[in-house]
Amino acid sequence: MSHAVTDTEHKPYQQHHFENMEQQTQSTLLGIWLFMAQEILFFGGLFAAYTIYRILYPAAWAAGASTQNVFLGMVNTIVLIGSSVSIVMAVHSARHDDRKAILKWFAVTLLLGSVFFGIKAIEYGTKWDHQLVPGLNWNNEHALHTIQEHAPKNVEILELPKGIQIYYSLYFVMTGMHALHMVIGFGLAFWIMAKTARGRFNAEYYPHIEYFGLYWHFVDIVWIFLFPLLYLV
Amino acid sequence: MSINTRLTDDHNHTSVFGYLCVFGALMIFTVLTVLLSFLNFGLIIDAVIALAIAATKASLVIYFFMHVRESPKIIALIVVGSFLWLSILFLFTIADFQAMYGDGPTSVPHALPW
Known part of the structure; x- marks a missing residue:
């Protein structure tokens, strides 16, 4: 059996099926990144659908994007990138075994995430008020009126562009899936903050914090692509 | 926690200053992509520009924030x-x-x- 020939130093957090901590760390890092690869392909499916329909219905895409609030979208982008920085700082604090700083940076991350949710709620609420939610309260007349309001001055829109409901469906599904990932992230963050407060991590061992960072950065990257594709057409 | 003035510290790990530089670059790219969206070069070129900027931002996040640089x-x-x-x-x-x-x-x- 392996324990007869491995070194006597056996960390309490080393699992039995690994020879040493280095192998464990490399294996878990590999595993987490393979999960990231899956997530890329997961969102990739939505982006592929987006691509096809955008090619098919450029007028609908231009019309739909014109009704988006670019300023709020930009603020959300800045807020999410900021929350990525705060998570990087949390991982940095973990490397220096600064428990208070870890909790502080996690709190900052969740605060910025809440700002993101707040702005998203305002955006979704506005769309609901204008009856732009396909399948739930879509109204052709109101939609046309809203699009005409937001159209550039020299453009006159006489009828609803074909595919306009597909644009809004993709908007809600893609940002909704993204928001769901953020909600899951919040849950994970609370769990990790509890573990941190109980002193489960030290300067050598903080995988949960490191890998949560990776997850949160991924959520940020998805938004980095969603913003120009949905708002800046 | 001290802030290093170099981009890296002891074990070639990105320093806090380095992270803030990446954040600054990401902010610049965000503003740039919004400003460029007001110019219209044509459907395909607009999309290519926006995606190129987004890909650059994503690469910065992946290489520095996600520690691929040190992995x-x-x-x-x-x-x-x-x-x-x-x-x-x-x-x-x-x-x-x-x-x-x-x-x-x-x-x-x-x-x-x-």
Whole structure:
């Protein structure tokens, strides 16, 4: 059996099926990144659908994007990138075994995430008020009126562009899936903050914090692509 | 916690200053992409510019914030591989679409009103 020939130093957090901590760390890092690869392909499916329909219905895409609030979208982008920085700082604090700083940076991350949710709620609420939610309260007349309001001055829109409901469906599904990932992230963050407060991590061992960072950065990257594709057409 | 003035510290790990530089670059790219969206170079070029900026921002996040810079090279391989696999999805989907409906939007049967 392996324990007869491995070194006597056996960390309490080393699992039995690994020879040493280095192998464990490399294996878990590999595993987490393979999960990231899956997530890329997961969102990739939505982006592929987006691509096809955008090619098919450029007028609908231009019309739909014109009704988006670019300023709020930009603020959300800045807020999410900021929350990525705060998570990087949390991982940095973990490397220096600064428990208070870890909790502080996690709190900052969740605060910025809440700002993101707040702005998203305002955006979704506005769309609901204008009856732009396909399948739930879509109204052709109101939609046309809203699009005409937001159209550039020299453009006159006489009828609803074909595919306009597909644009809004993709908007809600893609940002909704993204928001769901953020909600899951919040849950994970609370769990990790509890573990941190109980002193489960030290300067050598903080995988949960490191890998949560990776997850949160991924959520940020998805938004980095969603913003120009949905708002800046 | 002291802030290093160099971009790296002892074990070639990015310093806090380094992270703040990356944040600054990401902010600049964000503002740039919004400003450029007000200019119109044409449908395809607009999309290419926006995607190029987004890809640059994503690369910065992946390389620095996600610590690919300090990770074993296999991780970089997995990242590149994922996007390669994603491009296969895009390539075949678009190729299939072009083969069936390559004559433009009029060749797509509009069975549904939306």
